[in-house]
Amino acid sequence: MARDSLAELHTEPFAAEREWTVEDIPVLTASVAVPRPVPAADRVSRRIHRYYQLQCRSYLRYCERWLLPQAEAAYREALAASAPLPCLRAELRYQVTYNQGGLWSLYTQSRETPVSGPSLLTRRGDTWDLNGGYPVELSAFFPPRSNWKKLLLTLAAEDILRQERAGVSQYREDWRRTLRRQFNAQNYYLTAEGLAFFFPMYAIAPAAEGIPTFTLPYGTNLLHLPEEVPGEMITPNQSR
Template identity: 65%
Template sequence: MKESLAQLHTQPFAAEREWEVEGIPVLAAAISLPEPVGAGSALTRRIRRYYQLQCRAFLRYCEHWLLPQAAAEYRAALETSRPLPCFRAELGYRVTYNEGGLWSLYTQSRETGPPGRWLLQRRGDTWDLAAGYPVALSSFFPAGHGWKKTLLSAAAEEILRQEAAGIAQYHDTWRQDLRRRFNAQNYYLSQEGLSFFYPMFSIAPAAEGVPVFTLPYAAQGPALPAPQPAPQ
């Protein structure tokens, strides 16, 4: 019978690349992404391919989007006798939940260029190890539950708390931005609850990075499914 995994064991696989203009390095990329360990299965092969494709997509993004910017900055620096810049792009990951047949993590890239310019981009993934596919955010709420309204209300309450305490600052339009920029794919699980996030700049200034909100697990959702017994 098909084996049911309670946890997924992985190790990082790394890749690095450097681009030059006229023999001078202008852009460097470093990648660390998860790779399943142990005997191969349809699930581990699928997950391995998924993150290998993400690795290749990130390198293409660096070459086709960041490299032209780095080359332009390099030539501008030559013309004005400024220090030559070297852009850097990093892609890494963090596993946030790995039990009960669910494996959840986020990958995050960081781009740095000339002083004062940086960008974070985050992506969340939650895998059902029994089915072998990603899990939709709605799966953690009862059928018919207004889960989006619940999440937006939780985020609004947390923003009001943070601003009242003076520990964070958001755009004046954050109430509208919460609805407009919400993406049901931007979530991951943790021991504390279901965490959902917004892109950098979308609801807050750059200094706030990637805004994250966590809704604790509860009977009415979000709720983790009961662990399934292994097949006999």
């Protein structure tokens, strides 16, 4: 095992906030919390630290370049109509979902709260091999040449049918057609119960359902236990 390999990763939140104004009136606020390894004394921890610092900066740039013009337009529209002045809100948070056996998994999720309508949620999953310090491909959790994509899509379809029969969730009428098209192998993370994979908000369900998430339990249907993952990783120039 490499000298810098870790069994677990200890982190604390790194927080940042920004506020943008138009004519000295706040029109957009953004808050960010991303993981920061402590201590960042080895190369793997430092690499992960740089990765999420970049994500933090990228998200704030996104807010300034894309959300600020929308916020300014909403402000001027309200000003012209003598309506209450709006202030849009954006936030980025994270949740560590697995941290043992040399694997560290989490998701980051942003929320944009517009002037009207539901909040927009965007989720990203990351699973890191703490030995090499790179993200692990979803395919690494399944035997070579296994049809893991079909397995996951079948599981999602069965869960959707159960939820609709029980009346606990509602999906789009065309979810069967869009399920495969909207599947993204990068949209996954590990939990204590199994491998969780998800679909973007609005992709297969209305806004009320948020981000549809499904879980394949460990030890079933060819899924490797986390400790059995053979260490298949993407190289730096393939990183997401």
